[in-house]
Amino acid sequence: MAKFHIPSKASRPVPLLEPRILTLTVMMFAVLGLLSLRLYNLQVLHHKENVELADRNRIRLQRVPAPRGLVFDRNHLPLVDTRPSFDAQIVPEDSDNLSLTIERLARYTGADDIPDKISDADEAGRPPYEPITVAERLGWQQVVALETHQLELPGVSLQITPARHYLYGQLAAHLLGYVGEVTKTDLQSHADYHMGDEIGKFGLERVWESFLRGDAGGQEIEVDAVGRRLRVLKEIADQPGENLVMTIDLNLQQAAEQAMAGKNGAFVALDPRNGDVLAMVSHPAFDPDIFGGGVKASAWKELMTDPAHPLQNRVIQGIYPPGSTFKIVDSIAGLQEGTLKPETEYNCPGGMWFGGREYHCWRKQGHGTIELHDAIVRSCDVYFYNVGIKLGVDRIAKWSNLMGLGIKTGIDLDHENPGTIPSSAWKQKRYHERWYPAETLSVAIGQGYVATTPLQMAQVAAQVANGGIRYKPQFVKYVEGLDGNIAKTYPPVIENRMKIDPDALEDVKDGMADVVNGAGGTAHKAHLDNVVVCGKTGTAQVVGDKGPSSEDETEDKTPEQFKDHAWFIAFAPKDHPTIAAACIIEHGGHGGSASAPVIHDVFQRYFQLNPPPPEPKIAKVLDEDSQ
Amino acid sequence: MAAGDRRFILHFDWTLFILVLALASIGLISVISASYNPAHKTIDPLVIRQLIWIAAGTAALLIAVLVDYRALQSYAFPFYILVVGLLIAVMVAGHATGGSRRWINLGFFHLEPSELAKLAVVLVMVRYLREEPPRGGWGLPHLIIPFVLLGIPAALVLKQPDLGTGLVLVLITITLVFVAGLNWRTMAVLAVAGMLAAPLSWHYLKPYQRQRLVSFINPQADPLGSGYHIIQSEIAIGAGGPMGKGFLNGTQARLNFLPEQSTDFIFAVFAEEFGLAGALILLTLYASVIARGAYIARHARDRFGSLLAVGVTAIVFWQVAVNIGMATGMLPVVGITLPLVSYGGSSLIAMMAAMGILISINTRRYLF
Numbered sequence: 001m002a003k004f005h006i007p008s009k010a011s012r013p014v015p016l017l018e019p020r021i022l023t024l025t026v027m028m029f030a031v032l033g034l035l036s037l038r039l040y041n042l043q044v045l046h047h048k049e050n051v052e053l054a055d056r057n058r059i060r061l062q063r064v065p066a067p068r069g070l071v072f073d074r075n076h077l078p079l080v081d082t083r084p085s086f087d088a089q090i091v092p093e094d095s096d097n098l099s100l101t102i103e104r105l106a107r108y109t110g111a112d113d114i115p116d117k118i119s120d121a122d123e124a125g126r127p128p129y130e131p132i133t134v135a136e137r138l139g140w141q142q143v144v145a146l147e148t149h150q151l152e153l154p155g156v157s158l159q160i161t162p163a164r165h166y167l168y169g170q171l172a173a174h175l176l177g178y179v180g181e182v183t184k185t186d187l188q189s190h191a192d193y194h195m196g197d198e199i200g201k202f203g204l205e206r207v208w209e210s211f212l213r214g215d216a217g218g219q220e221i222e223v224d225a226v227g228r229r230l231r232v233l234k235e236i237a238d239q240p241g242e243n244l245v246m247t248i249d250l251n252l253q254q255a256a257e258q259a260m261a262g263k264n265g266a267f268v269a270l271d272p273r274n275g276d277v278l279a280m281v282s283h284p285a286f287d288p289d290i291f292g293g294g295v296k297a298s299a300w301k302e303l304m305t306d307p308a309h310p311l312q313n314r315v316i317q318g319i320y321p322p323g324s325t326f327k328i329v330d331s332i333a334g335l336q337e338g339t340l341k342p343e344t345e346y347n348c349p350g351g352m353w354f355g356g357r358e359y360h361c362w363r364k365q366g367h368g369t370i371e372l373h374d375a376i377v378r379s380c381d382v383y384f385y386n387v388g389i390k391l392g393v394d395r396i397a398k399w400s401n402l403m404g405l406g407i408k409t410g411i412d413l414d415h416e417n418p419g420t421i422p423s424s425a426w427k428q429k430r431y432h433e434r435w436y437p438a439e440t441l442s443v444a445i446g447q448g449y450v451a452t453t454p455l456q457m458a459q460v461a462a463q464v465a466n467g468g469i470r471y472k473p474q475f476v477k478y479v480e481g482l483d484g485n486i487a488k489t490y491p492p493v494i495e496n497r498m499k500i501d502p503d504a505l506e507d508v509k510d511g512m513a514d515v516v517n518g519a520g521g522t523a524h525k526a527h528l529d530n531v532v533v534c535g536k537t538g539t540a541q542v543v544g545d546k547g548p549s550s551e552d553e554t555e556d557k558t559p560e561q562f563k564d565h566a567w568f569i570a571f572a573p574k575d576h577p578t579i580a581a582a583c584i585i586e587h588g589g590h591g592g593s594a595s596a597p598v599i600h601d602v603f604q605r606y607f608q609l610n611p612p613p614p615e616p617k618i619a620k621v622l623d624e625d626s627q
Numbered sequence: 628m629a630a631g632d633r634r635f636i637l638h639f640d641w642t643l644f645i646l647v648l649a650l651a652s653i654g655l656i657s658v659i660s661a662s663y664n665p666a667h668k669t670i671d672p673l674v675i676r677q678l679i680w681i682a683a684g685t686a687a688l689l690i691a692v693l694v695d696y697r698a699l700q701s702y703a704f705p706f707y708i709l710v711v712g713l714l715i716a717v718m719v720a721g722h723a724t725g726g727s728r729r730w731i732n733l734g735f736f737h738l739e740p741s742e743l744a745k746l747a748v749v750l751v752m753v754r755y756l757r758e759e760p761p762r763g764g765w766g767l768p769h770l771i772i773p774f775v776l777l778g779i780p781a782a783l784v785l786k787q788p789d790l791g792t793g794l795v796l797v798l799i800t801i802t803l804v805f806v807a808g809l810n811w812r813t814m815a816v817l818a819v820a821g822m823l824a825a826p827l828s829w830h831y832l833k834p835y836q837r838q839r840l841v842s843f844i845n846p847q848a849d850p851l852g853s854g855y856h857i858i859q860s861e862i863a864i865g866a867g868g869p870m871g872k873g874f875l876n877g878t879q880a881r882l883n884f885l886p887e888q889s890t891d892f893i894f895a896v897f898a899e900e901f902g903l904a905g906a907l908i909l910l911t912l913y914a915s916v917i918a919r920g921a922y923i924a925r926h927a928r929d930r931f932g933s934l935l936a937v938g939v940t941a942i943v944f945w946q947v948a949v950n951i952g953m954a955t956g957m958l959p960v961v962g963i964t965l966p967l968v969s970y971g972g973s974s975l976i977a978m979m980a981a982m983g984i985l986i987s988i989n990t991r992r993y994l995f
Contacts, residue, residue: 017933018925020806024937025921028944032914035948036907038955042865043903050865054879 066214177203275471326446376511388444537591684979691983791963871902
């Protein structure tokens with residue numbers, strides 16, 4: 001054997017490796033020997049101790065989700081909290097006649113999917129004697145029924161768990177959102193969640209999930225030899241979620257909800273000084289409480305199939321032609337580009353010819369020869385056709401974009417719709433067609449391709465109010481840490497600052513003030529006695545080619561579903577404004593009669609809560625409006 | 628060729644093959660134990676799957692035996708690149724469970740590329756180290772390429788995060804460069820550097836990984852958190868005693884005291900039910916595999932085959948050492964499978980294929 005003889009490096013390389021392979025083998029065996037010694041130590045020397053530990057070791061760990069953070073309004077009034085709810089649990093092993101127990105339990109709780117829940121839990125690897133939650137958020141009567149029939153329900157127990165509660169039901173439902181049980185898809189993207197955990201699904205609850213959630217705690221639960229639960233031995237404190245203080249004013253929100261009661265549409269109020277959302281309403285709404293603890297299939301289906309789309313947040317997802325409210329954008333664009341001056345005059349005979357077709361003004365009698373101020377006050381279509389023709393669609397688009405139309409506002413909510421602001425490039429891209437100048441006329445009066453969300457129009461009002469600063473709308477003021485201190489604040493974010501001639505802007509403001517307060521104005525219903533409210537009405541056409549919509553408040557005999565959507569945008573007070581708002585009432589008819597009263601009610605409440613500096617009493621102009 | 632076939636069957640390494648099947652059987656028994664639910668008295672689907680994987684693994688083993696291992700030299704780098712690609716895919720589109728991304732869902736199978744990474748690193752290292760070292764052994768400059776070859780998959784695996792596999796990749800590489808002839812001076816330098824780097828690496832650990840290290844040093848510091856696993860595992864093993872509680876009579880695993888009963892902590896399940904006697908049989912089986920691996924390494928016909936045998940043996944050894952060391956509380960919890968025993972398709976099939984390579988090396992020394 002030439003084992004220790006190395007004939008030549010190249011032909012027999014393996015023997016070279018041999019010493020180290022042997023060293024390695026010895027080391028490996030030494031480690032295995034060490035492991036054997038350790039096993040001897042555990043299994044022979046400490047065997048008795050460990051048997052005792054195993055016998056006493058009846059401790060099982062259970063995760064206890066942390067209570068979610070609370071949500072407050074800007075004055076620290078609670079909007080969302082977490083309160084105890086009663087859930088029914090069953091330990092199938094403790095029931096000798098399981099199907100009978102399930103049948104009775106179903107009768108007392110109304111839960112019809114108990115067998116499914118049991119088989120789901122068993123499939124997920126439930127150890128024996130681990131209870132399964134089969135009915136959640138039981139009502140008082142169900143709890144009493146279970147308590148009194150306890151003897152017929154072996155293995156059934158009641159468990160108290162924290163449940164999300166929305167104090168004012170549907171109030172600000174779209175903004176607050178809702179929570180629900182994690183789905184399998186959620187689990188894939190959120191590694192630190194477990195089956196059965198609650199997670200924010202929509203609105204603030206979803207976007208601020210990481211703050212609200214907190215860290216789960218644990219319970220040491222003693223079980224007997226087969227795994228039956230005996231008692232809780234020790235609890236590891238959970239870390240509750242952090243609280244959120246919103247910019248919403250509960251009082252104002254309630255006023256807005258009340259003013260919008262029974263109507264479909266949207267309302268939003270902003271603080272033009274910083275972009276704070278003061279109130280946000282989208283109707284119809286939903287009850288966020290029904291989603292907690294597993295939404296009932298029937299309730300979910302009802303919400304999904306409701307033709308009025310109650311789950312849609314119309315303030316950011318609803319897009320509507322802005323109608324005459326868009327004339328404010330035209331005015332600013334014209335003044336900024338120099339194609340329009342406050343004293344520019346156009347004659348309105350009730351319509352105008354352009355490109356071989358007649359374009360009507362909503363007032364068939366016409367407005368005569370008027371300047372910008374009167375054109376805004378009386379919402380003359382012909383005047384703004386001319387403004388639009390002078391500007392051309394691309395310059396209208398440019399200033400619309402600068403004012404935040406056709407782009408997302410960036411509010412921290414999901415599914416925001418940017419709306420549409422047409423331009424010649426947009427049309428080329430979208431329809432592969434050139435822009436026809438006549439189309440500019442519909443754009444000028446906020447019809448045609450133009451589509452905006454109520455939040456965007458509130459921003460337009462806010463920019464007129466604050467002199468051209470566009471803030472990102474924000475609805476959370478600060479995060480409150482567990483110690484009650486402010487953990488994180490959200491300072492105002494300026495998205496754009498328009499350089500705007502203050503005198504020109506003053507003319508637009510004067511016009512908007514007279515829309516509410518002046519002779520011939522279209523929104524006298526928004527008038528307040530102690531504050532100068534500035535506003536602009538609008539009507540968004542619902543059916544195709546009906547011609548320009550009427551701003552007139554004469555009786556409208558159009559059937560409900562064909563009635564136009566009513567717009568009103570406003571801010572107040574005229575000098576140093578502190579609130580700006582937009583409102584749309586679907587099929588409301590005229591902005592002046594349907595939407596202006598909503599803003600009136602909210603502004604009235606606002607100035608009751610935040611009294612303005614004393615100003616001379618403003619006389620209400622009595623004209624055809626006060627029927 | 629007929630004569631070749633006869634010789635092939637004659638020289639097939641039955642010893643190693645039977646050792647592998649014995650270990651897989653212990654694995655199957657332990658998976659039955661770990662997943663047994665006395666309330667339902669049914670066989671868990673986990674067991675059926677493990678059985679299917681043992682069958683698939685045996686097929687992989689036999690295919691690996693038929694392949695001339697020398698051909699693997701040309702497949703080392705392509706396979707390595709494929710595995711690195713899979714590890715990147717895991718990061719991008721991986722399937723997350725319990726805080727880490729480790730799997731790729733293939734529909735019928737959850738592929739865990741980090742199990743393939745061990746074999747890939749061994750192949751590519753051996754491919755590089757098959758060259759004769761210069762006089763005086765391999766030095767520091769020669770280690771640059773092995774370091775890069777280790778670094779890429781190790782970084783990807785640690786990112787998942789899978790501390791256990793990362794650690795095994797490093798240990799395998801150290802083993803291979805040691806056997807391939809690293810000079811002693813370089814080894815001393817690396818040892819000192821390693822000691823200095825240890826405190827630094829603390830920075831890169833995730834909070835839960837740090838907590839595991841703390842609870843390893845003092846399990847009572849956090850008896851409900853990560854220390855819980857170590858304490859429960861030690862109790863399970865210790866309660867097994869010299870002869871064990873008997874098949875399906877363990878309580879620790881059954882009552883969910885043990886985490887990952889069928890994968891990382893399967894040893895505790897086995898040792899509780901079969902005691903020191905069973906555990907020593909298991910360790911003896913592993914020792915036999917290692918001895919056989921070392922024997923094959925020493926008798927291989929070429930340097931590549933010899934080092935490849937060392938590498939495959941090193942995979943088995945390090946996983947056994949780290950896994951049992953962890954279950955008995957001698958090492959921190961890093962999460963690694965017990966080779967051929969733990970539940971899991973990727974680890975089982977990859978490990979059985981590796982055993983096939985070992986047999987192939989042994990068989991072929993008679994053929995050429």
